[in-house]
Amino acid sequence: MTPQFLRWLDAPRNDRGLRFLSDCAEWAFVSYQDIAAGAYTIAAQLHDAGLPQNPRVCIVLPTGPELIAAIYATWLSGGTICPVIPPTAFDEEDRYIQNSARLFASADASAIITVPALRKVIDAALFDSRLQHLPVVEPIPAGTTPGFSGTDRASVALLQFTSGSTGAPRGVKITFENLDENINSIRKWIRMGSDDVTATWLPLYHDMGLIGCLLTPVSNCTDVWVMRPDQFIRDPSTWLKCFGQHGANLCAAPNFGYAYAARKVPDSALAGSDFSNWRVAIAGAEPVNAGALRSLANRLEKYGFSRRAFLPAYGLAEATLAVTGRSPDDPEPLAVQLDWEKLRFGQPVRFKASTRIDQLNDESGSWLVSSGAPLQGTHIQVVDSDGRPLLPDTLGEILVNSGSLADGYSDIREESPTRFDEKGLRTGDAGFLHGNELFVVGRIADSLKVRGRTVYAEDLEMRLSTETSIHRGRLVVIAMPGESGGAVLAIAEDADLDWAHTAAKVIKTAVGSTISVRVAVGPRGIILRTSSGKPRRRLLWELSVLGQINFQHTADL
Amino acid sequence: MISQWEAEGSPVKVGLVAWSLGVDECSMDDGDISTRLISLIAEISPATELEPGESTRLIQDLMFDSISLLELAVAIESEFDLSALTEMGTANIVTVGDLVALVRLKCGGPQ
Numbered sequence: 127m128t129p130q131f132l133r134w135l136d137a138p139r140n141d142r143g144l145r146f147l148s149d150c151a152e153w154a155f156v157s158y159q160d161i162a163a164g165a166y167t168i169a170a171q172l173h174d175a176g177l178p179q180n181p182r183v184c185i186v187l188p189t190g191p192e193l194i195a196a197i198y199a200t201w202l203s204g205g206t207i208c209p210v211i212p213p214t215a216f217d218e219e220d221r222y223i224q225n226s227a228r229l230f231a232s233a234d235a236s237a238i239i240t241v242p243a244l245r246k247v248i249d250a251a252l253f254d255s256r257l258q259h260l261p262v263v264e265p266i267p268a269g270t271t272p273g274f275s276g277t278d279r280a281s282v283a284l285l286q287f288t289s290g291s292t293g294a295p296r297g298v299k300i301t302f303e304n305l306d307e308n309i310n311s312i313r314k315w316i317r318m319g320s321d322d323v324t325a326t327w328l329p330l331y332h333d334m335g336l337i338g339c340l341l342t343p344v345s346n347c348t349d350v351w352v353m354r355p356d357q358f359i360r361d362p363s364t365w366l367k368c369f370g371q372h373g374a375n376l377c378a379a380p381n382f383g384y385a386y387a388a389r390k391v392p393d394s395a396l397a398g399s400d401f402s403n404w405r406v407a408i409a410g411a412e413p414v415n416a417g418a419l420r421s422l423a424n425r426l427e428k429y430g431f432s433r434r435a436f437l438p439a440y441g442l443a444e445a446t447l448a449v450t451g452r453s454p455d456d457p458e459p460l461a462v463q464l465d466w467e468k469l470r471f472g473q474p475v476r477f478k479a480s481t482r483i484d485q486l487n488d489e490s491g492s493w494l495v496s497s498g499a500p501l502q503g504t505h506i507q508v509v510d511s512d513g514r515p516l517l518p519d520t521l522g523e524i525l526v527n528s529g530s531l532a533d534g535y536s537d538i539r540e541e542s543p544t545r546f547d548e549k550g551l552r553t554g555d556a557g558f559l560h561g562n563e564l565f566v567v568g569r570i571a572d573s574l575k576v577r578g579r580t581v582y583a584e585d586l587e588m589r590l591s592t593e594t595s596i597h598r599g600r601l602v603v604i605a606m607p608g609e610s611g612g613a614v615l616a617i618a619e620d621a622d623l624d625w626a627h628t629a630a631k632v633i634k635t636a637v638g639s640t641i642s643v644r645v646a647v648g649p650r651g652i653i654l655r656t657s658s659g660k661p662r663r664r665l666l667w668e669l670s671v672l673g674q675i676n677f678q679h680t681a682d683l
Numbered sequence: 684m685i686s687q688w689e690a691e692g693s694p695v696k697v698g699l700v701a702w703s704l705g706v707d708e709c710s711m712d713d714g715d716i717s718t719r720l721i722s723l724i725a726e727i728s729p730a731t732e733l734e735p736g737e738s739t740r741l742i743q744d745l746m747f748d749s750i751s752l753l754e755l756a757v758a759i760e761s762e763f764d765l766s767a768l769t770e771m772g773t774a775n776i777v778t779v780g781d782l783v784a785l786v787r788l789k790c791g792g793p794q
Binding site for chain 2 (some may be wrong): 211214215216218219220221355356359360382413503574579581634635636638639
């Protein structure tokens with residue numbers, strides 16, 4: 127049976143579709159009928175390339191109609207898509223080739239779809255991954271060949287690569303059922319109607335851009351205004367005009383995007399705008415920063431924008447995309463200030479203050495904003511390290527169950543903080559439930575967000591080892607929950623206090639001023655390891671959060 | 684049916700032109716380019732605690748990622764009145780010095 131999110135292809139509309147921004151800053155309309163025609167043509171190209179049944183197709187294209195046609199073409203051919211980031215400004219060629227090669231190999235790719243301008247780097251990446259025999263398809267104009275549509279379908283629709291630490295891409299296997307389930311629950315959550323209009327600048331190789339801002343509105347057969355990320359960075363006022371002048375009313379973005387638009391858009395670009403119909407601005411992909419949302423609301427309110435449009439949300443690729451979110455009818459999201467000093471895994475959290483974010487006038491970033499309630503069909507629990515459910519207002523790991531849980535990873539890795547087990551999806555995120563609302567405190571041990579970007583503990587270890595000449599086997603870096611985005615704890619065995627001070631500076635340089643850094647030194651054996659010698663970050667995180675490790679020296683920055 | 688986006692002269696042109704090293708109209712002396720560029724990099728760099736020098740690496744040391752690199756490219760275009768820095772394509776830029784050399788080249792100055 128055809129998945130619901132693909133049914134639009136049976137009778138694609140001519141009066142609805144996507145608008146793309148040209149480099150001369152003009153919008154061009156491409157109807158769903160045109161996209162479908164492009165998809166059937168590329169599907170025929172894939173078919174002619176003689177691919178195996180259910181091919182895995184790596185798509186390396188910039189945002190544009192060809193990319194969207196290529197996605198649906200792969201599904202028409204019975205295949206699995208694997209979107210790959212095209213090179214961006216100042217990308218080092220060797221580094222890009224190396225990363226793409228790893229990705230092609232890890233995806234077990236059967237074909238690549240790309241454009242002539244990228245052939246050189248793609249061919250080099252294929253050569254490096256010993257996949258030079260793979261067919262490389264360059265999209266041709268729609269209708270220049272009889273279209274194709276297969277009957278058989280792969281079980282996995284999307285191999286979604288999460289960034290992962292350096293050199294370790296990892297694909298999440300999202301099935302067609304997962305996409306149907308998550309897209310439906312998103313449509314219900316934001317009450318998506320037949321006249322809603324989406325505007326997006328998010329990259330289409332990530333879950334929020336691809337599923338939230340493209341597949342969802344396309345399945346709803348409603349209009350989408352599509353920009354490339356570089357077009358948004360160059361001129362965020364063009365994106366705001368989609369809402370203020372062209373009737374768009376739905377979007378999603380990370381904090382960074384809202385704050386960036388607030389900072390860069392001049393008043394002159396807002397004149398004559400009317401934002402009163404803008405009803406959904408999902409804030410996701412990282413812990414919600416009340417200050418970032420307020421900075422945009424302050425700029426736009428005199429043109430009719432309502433901050434009630436902001437819907438803080440929580441999700442992850444392993445659950446397809448969305449898990450919780452504030453509903454459009456809910457009151458303003460709750461923000462709380464925690465007593466971080468007393469925060470203990472498995473113990474009740476203590477609130478120093480709580481308020482609705484519209485009442486919040488404190489500029490500090492130390493408020494934790496609610497990520498809303500579970501979406502329909504999603505069940506959330508907060509559990510201890512043995513997977514036992516904890517009481518409300520108790521810090522533990524977020525466990526998710528829903529029809530959107532992915533079919534696992536394309537490869538298995540040891541001691542991964544995010545993992546699937548018999549109880550559901552162990553997210554590797556720490557948080558607590560307050561009423562039916564979820565508060566996400568941060569990652570358990572393996573990474574933290576700095577300015578919207580994930581910094582991995584493993585990468586910090588590598589850097590510390592190189593720059594302070596300490597063997598990696600005597601070192602572990604752990605991301606900790608903390609005020610203003612978290613903290614980093616580095617533990618070393620057999621080092622001295624001088625080393626600890628130097629190490630603290632190295633980490634501080636990498637994570638920036640808002641993240642606090644502690645370097646601790648202890649005797650041999652203080653870093654607990656698995657039988658294969660990998661540091662047990664998660665266990666060390668729990669022991670540190672419980673205050674159960676005794677160090678000889680510590681240095682704080 | 685020929686869809687709209689491939690039609691001759693279609694307004695939809697995705698940025699597919701690979702990086703080109705055309706010389707734009709801008710002139711200033713060498714030291715000036717380097718100083719202005721380094722202060723621009725320092726302003727946008729995610730690693731706020733590290734002062735960039737010519738040998739500092741953008742990604743490994745200054746923690747630039749694809750979005751902050753785009754932000755930098757856009758800022759350089761506007762500061763030095765250059766074009767096409769953000770077009771898709773790779774460039775062998777590793778250090779701040781590589782970027783200084785590129786901007787000098789694009790500004791028509793000595794390398």
